[in-house]
Amino acid sequence: MKKQRILILATTASMIKQFNMHNIDILRSLGAEVYVGTNFYSPGTITNDSSNKLRSELQEKGVKCFQIDFKRGIGTHKSNKQALKEICNIISSEKITGIHAHSPLGGIIGRRAAHKKNIKIIYTAHGFQFFRGGPIKNWIIFFPVEWFYGRWTDALITINKQDFKISKKIPAKNKYYIPGIGIDISQDVNYSETRKKARQKLGLNKDDYLIISVGELNKNKNHLTVLRAISRLNNPKIKYMIAGIGPERKELLRLSEKLKLGKNFKLLGYLENLQDLYCAADLNVFISKREGLGLAGLDGIKYGLYIIGSKRTGMKDYITSDKIGLLVDSPTNVDEVASMIYKALKGSRRISDKSILKKFSYTNVDKKMKFIYKKEFLANERINKYGATCKHNHERT
Template sequence: MKTKNQENNKRQIIIVATTASMIEQFNMNNIKILKELGFGVHVGTNFKNPGTITNEISNGLIERLTKLGVKCHQIDFKRGVGTPSANKKAFRQLSKTVEEEDISGIHTHSPLGSIIARRVAHKLGVKILYTAHGFQFFKGGRLKDWLVYFPVEWFYGRWTDALVTINTDDYAVAKHLPIKRVYYIPGVGTDIENVERIAKEQRQKLRQEVRRNLGINNDEYLLLSVGELSERKNHATVIKAISKLNDPKIKYVIAGIGDEETNLKSLIKENRLENKVQLLGYQTDLDGLYFAADLNVFISRNVNLN
């Protein structure tokens, strides 16, 4: 008996990521391309614990995907390295989805999700493409990371049909993995062409408007960080530096959400920086913030799988 997907004669592809934020922030164009090529598209991720987006945005993402004809599947991935029981559950959920939906190809993202997805692909004989958003190991990185994470990627590289890297360091390292097809596609960044299309007068208007809304005076120096509130993003170091500088003209705003919010709020209070540091939460329109800022601060560090 043929399934509905087989009768439609569409090859089914599933995009897999540990969190819904990875889908929302990095994969909407991938989904659009697959739809345009005539594939049936599925998404398997954790919509209930969506990562660096809010649950409201995650629910909206499901609605957007559904309207595009994309089928959404809740997979209970954990962040980091997960737990044995949670990882087994995610493996069973993804295996069931791939089998029931006649999936012929998987495009996987994020370390843990990609390990589980590759195990599923190997078990079921499904083709798999892995996009690495930054290996835990890199030239000049910690020996511990090389000893722990490189063997894992090497092992699962045997079950990877193709790998996409988004920076040149990962591309160089990937040549030492047992993967025949390795590609380099420049990753996310600033859309310079889009910024240049905005007239200088409009940029200045946005700058003044955003600074006014934030309570930032024209003679004050504004620092901006955009990213998840996590230990890995290292916002606490900037807050501590501002405290040591003790310059009343320096202000700092952080756009993002995450597990470190409570700790960062405590750090701000301990250092009496309530009038100098603001946590803005998740922001969908960043152009105004970038124009308002005098310096963009990005000092992420690698501390664990994410």
């Protein structure tokens, strides 16, 4: 069998760092040469310094990296055309045999390139733009696009159960469900000591109730609603901190000032290690308008951190009872969010049973990804006993 050369494609370097490092290691363990194409200069939810470190780390692994000038969102006709040209050039020059694409725009341009160059492509949807209970306009605009490009998709991977059900309406050759992108469920921290030191470092009093959110400062993450809900509760013991960077930073600070939250609200910026913050916190409020699964929610559960999530997202795959967290029906309903925060505060809850995490662990997810890679990228050709090349048939999964 000829050596497989796989291009991991994403619009931002943060998607490579946060979602694909294990995928890269799996492919390399299977004997494939791995290439990465992304925007390292506008890296998304990580800092430029972190992006530079990521590139160095990948190169040390023997992974060849390419800068692709993806734009955020849906891009522009000119920028998308240029990105397509850059990807096609990489495919030709490096003799790429397959692509694993991530993010909506990366998935579209990646599939156009794979179709044009007649190579295999896997697309992982980290949460469809259209979902049950979501805006009708998203179904009208985005579902036809996904259906169209589904015809050029060898394998479509979804990371929550709702999206997997929807994927059955999309004409991709094979469809797979995996429970997220994997998390490390090992617990090697002294919780009490870590919590004490972390809260002191954050300037918290013993009786302060710390609410946190983790994620990019953008409209989808819906931090503004959390601010309004906390203001409505009018409890000086509630402190709210957000870990993340993004375009809504100024708007969050402006609203905080308008609501007179003062020192009760703090933006922490990008944090490389979130362990201390999860231990310091009393509640994780993660009410994104749209979310594939919500990695920050799962990570918090590992440290026993109670969570408020959104019923319309993949978070309902792991917030399965009120012993783990609470789900809001409408993430932009300030009264509902305030009511849920009040309910969690009164319960002073922590998660004791973390068995739900096993399903989402690296051990489980990596095993499933290895199977998919073998089937989609490594099982197309085999040598029979006479030395001839044979083709495997696709099997719908």
